[in-house]
Amino acid sequence: MRIAIGGIEHETNTYARGLTPLADFAVRRGEQLLRTAGQESDLGGAVDACLALGIEAVPLLHAWAQPSGTVQREAYDALADEFIDRLLDAGTVDGLVLLLHGAGVVDGIPDLEADFVARIRRAVGDDLPVVATFDLHGNVTQRLADMLQGMFACHHYPHVDMHERSCEAVNLIVDMCERNRKSRCDVVNVPMLIPTTTTFGGPGAEMLEKVLAAESDADVVDVSWFHGFPYTDVPHVGSMIAVTSFDDGGALLAARVADELWASRDSFHPESLSAEQAVQRAQSLKRDGTDGPVVINETSDNCGGGSPGDGTHLLRAMLDADLGERAVFGFIVDADTVARSIAAGVGASLDVSLGGRTDDLHGEPIHARAEVRSISDGKLVMTHMFRGTPLHLGPMVRLDIGGMQVIVASRRSQTFDAEPFLAVGVDVRRYDFVALKSSNHFRAGFADIAGAIVTADTPGLCTLQVRVFDRQSTARRLWPAHADARFG
Ligand SMILES: [Zn+2]
Structure with a gap:
């Protein structure tokens, strides 16, 4: 046959x-x-x-x-x-x-x-x-x-x-x-x-x-x-x-x-938390004694649903909350910042304009002083969902911004598992707050790691608020956009 x-x-x-x-x-x-x-x-x-x-x-x-x-x-x-x-x-x-x-x-x-x-x-x-x-x-x-x-x-x-x-x-x-x-x-x-x-x-x-x-x-x-x-x-x-x-x-x-x-x-009907609300929820979970890292997933900027991956809403809220050394963000997509950081070299400090390059919806670039902590070729192999499948994120760097570890990749992808963190020398289990961009696939890779999961629904192309999208191609009444939607 x-x-x-x-x-x-x-x-x-x-x-x-x-x-x-x-x-x-x-x-x-x-x-x-x-x-x-x-x-x-x-x-x-x-x-x-x-x-x-x-x-x-x-x-x-x-x-x-x-x-x-x-x-x-x-x-x-x-x-x-x-x-x-x-x-x-x-x-x-x-x-x-x-x-x-x-x-x-x-x-x-x-x-x-x-x-x-x-x-x-x-x-x-x-x-x-x-x-x-x-x-x-x-x-x-x-x-x-x-x-x-x-x-x-x-x-x-x-x-x-x-x-x-x-x-x-x-x-x-x-x-x-x-x-x-x-x-x-x-x-x-x-x-x-x-x-x-x-x-x-x-x-x-x-x-x-x-x-x-x-x-x-x-x-x-x-x-x-x-x-x-x-x-x-x-x-x-x-x-x-x-x-x-x-x-x-x-x-x-x-x-x-x-x-x-x-x-x-x-x-x-999903719960939709802003970046600030999600960070506050994560902090209160940690204060209440959550064992293990609180994972914050920015569902609305999920490359796996077609969004750019360079959105800055959640990262900015975490920096504003001054989470410092307790937090790691993995990752944001910005090939230009990666290239400049690699040119500067490990241990160097530079002014970055990070993310926010694709459009206005996903947030403005973050202007900050960053220290380059490590560099990776971004050639990974997935460990949970798609186990055994190569994932190439392009060159990657780990930046230190105000004590917080921020991972930057050159190519678009959502975060599926802990491999992008390990690639730049981060053991996520040592952090109180682990942020990433994914809607649900990450749950396979973080099931044994996360003490709790908080979903941030910042403005983005994969927002949970599906009713906000303009629909030119259909006059059908669709729940939940239309309360009068009918079936059967
Ligand atoms: Zn799917």
Whole structure:
């Protein structure tokens, strides 16, 4: 048996400035895909599943870019064309596992994934089994579902189960081939804008439990809950339930679970703390005897949702609170400050204008005197979510500003685990306050470290206040932006 593997993945924040060019994509071709074996990623999972089952994996092309603005049309066309050329050149395959995100938007194409699969279908016809994996932050449509035999979104946020979901996708193709049958997909879109919500507790965990319970029917292959991606202006934005099944009951089941999601909507109202409120909360938690560091996550400037990562709101509030040697901030993105600091050298002091370079929303640059404490090449390997996967942050420095340790990286990324701190010589366990930019993925890496977690929702492109975004692409009434939103 031969199963083709590949995909184009992008989480598009249409509110982010500028278009995403081809140069921003990390593209793996052919054999390069197979080198992800053993990595806790969607691609690694598909490769590992084929290895485990003795199936020939036929690697095509895999493209991924850091979440950012709308994808340039020429970039997408080039990637999609090359993908299809490689698929057509691959000879006979028994199925295709597509690694997708679900929230891709191309200039002039509001649904990247549906357009991509439509191009594939035009090239290879309707008979080839095609099963796709997704990030649960996808905004997926029935148009897409109609072209697929299986849809597997990760269940968890942090996305710790992408590897496992890709294995399920490979297994479904094997099942379809061996038993000569075909599954189908049904999607129900619920008009809800869900702010970034973890499944490691609270309402996210409660809803996930209902979703997993719905998978018990013998003919049901999978029930996926797409939280959706609210930071994008497309007609089909929302939250979705997708059912993969071997009978006609999938649509009914999806509708039933969607009803449960809608009924639980009021539990998804998040608490939104300003930077100052978050710092005060962290200080009072520490005063009350919290054991271990209080982690403050600046959810609203999460590169993993398309924001710039150079926002200064939380860092400024921490400096103003004079937390000094008790605090570390890891990290803010500012390649220019990194370059100047490296030129000055370890032990040197310099005046910096730190962060706040991308736009006004995420805050003004911080002007301060800083001492360069250490330098790193920023070449890391992730330890929790995406375990074993390389993460290249570009050159990094640790600055001392008023006693507080401030880590600066050259390339955009959210903070997933403690590795960016270790790279510049910081053991986070020795600090009372550890600040970082991430919405929920960091929870996998800091579960055993944090004494408490406080979320700061400063002005930013990934704010929990999803109602503030202007929506030109849809006239639909969407909870919680519209109190009169209706479903069913
Ligand atoms: Zn996601």
